[in-house]
Amino acid sequence: MPTLIGNLIRGLPRIEEGDSLAPMIESCTDLQDGDVLCVASTIVAKSEGRFRNLDLYRPSEKAAAIAERLGKDPRFVQAVLDESEEVLITDPFLLVATRFGHICVNAGIDQSNVGRGEILLLPEDPERSAERLRSDLSTDCAVIITDTCGRPFRCGVAGLAIGWAGIAALRDWRGEVDLFGKALEITLESIVDEIAGIANMMMGEGGDGTPAVVLRGLSYPRSGGRIFMPVEKDVIRRQLR
Numbered sequence: 001m002p003t004l005i006g007n008l009i010r011g012l013p014r015i016e017e018g019d020s021l022a023p024m025i026e027s028c029t030d031l032q033d034g035d036v037l038c039v040a041s042t043i044v045a046k047s048e049g050r051f052r053n054l055d056l057y058r059p060s061e062k063a064a065a066i067a068e069r070l071g072k073d074p075r076f077v078q079a080v081l082d083e084s085e086e087v088l089i090t091d092p093f094l095l096v097a098t099r100f101g102h103i104c105v106n107a108g109i110d111q112s113n114v115g116r117g118e119i120l121l122l123p124e125d126p127e128r129s130a131e132r133l134r135s136d137l138s139t140d141c142a143v144i145i146t147d148t149c150g151r152p153f154r155c156g157v158a159g160l161a162i163g164w165a166g167i168a169a170l171r172d173w174r175g176e177v178d179l180f181g182k183a184l185e186i187t188l189e190s191i192v193d194e195i196a197g198i199a200n201m202m203m204g205e206g207g208d209g210t211p212a213v214v215l216r217g218l219s220y221p222r223s224g225g226r227i228f229m230p231v232e233k234d235v236i237r238r239q240l241r
Ligand code: GDP
Pocket: 011, 012, 013, 014, 015, 016, 040, 041, 042, 043, 046, 110, 112, 113, 146, 147, 148, 203, 204, 205, 206, 207, 208, 209, 210, 211, 212
């Protein structure tokens, strides 16, 4: 494998609704075929106008009850419920499945890096967003949309992939053998999450203003797999019901 180079893209402005990310990114960095462009979900959501004013939300009784228990703004809880397909945990935090299948706290709604009284929803369909961004680029790059997420069983947050295009979500090791010629027990490897982790670490979580990273030198399969566990196979989700 060639040397891996990671480039943090600097110079992007504050992203507004309607901004076209591909040319903005291409004016800040030179992309090459085969690069993996990782973009924070925050700026994708901003470009798609996913800002909401909290005053828009009329909390239901359910939202009010959850909010009271959690000590949260009932309008924020209503926004989370609106973005959710299923609520898995309501106490001591709101763990939900979003409509596009990602399970996360607060439906991934952010209150940091946005204006006062505003919230930022996740992109409605991050896989479609990734495909659009990829097709707007003038090079043949893979695109991964990242978000900072908590993980069950592990302390600390990490970057995960919530949308991708031009790269397989999963690398399939079935049929491969180990050093001793024995069939591998590992079957599917979540390569988009592995890449999202390093990109998210480079971006930072605060006011750095660096929402995109280019990784050069990775070899990766181009298509296949889904990250979000099908509901019927998800034993943990079943236990939470
Ligand atoms: P998330 O992980 O997708 O929720 O995004 P974060 O809020 O953690 O931000 C990731 C990085 O993007 C940080 O370096 C932020 O400062 C940066 N960022 C967020 N919004 C903008 C923006 O509108 N413009 C620029 N240039 N950077 C931003």
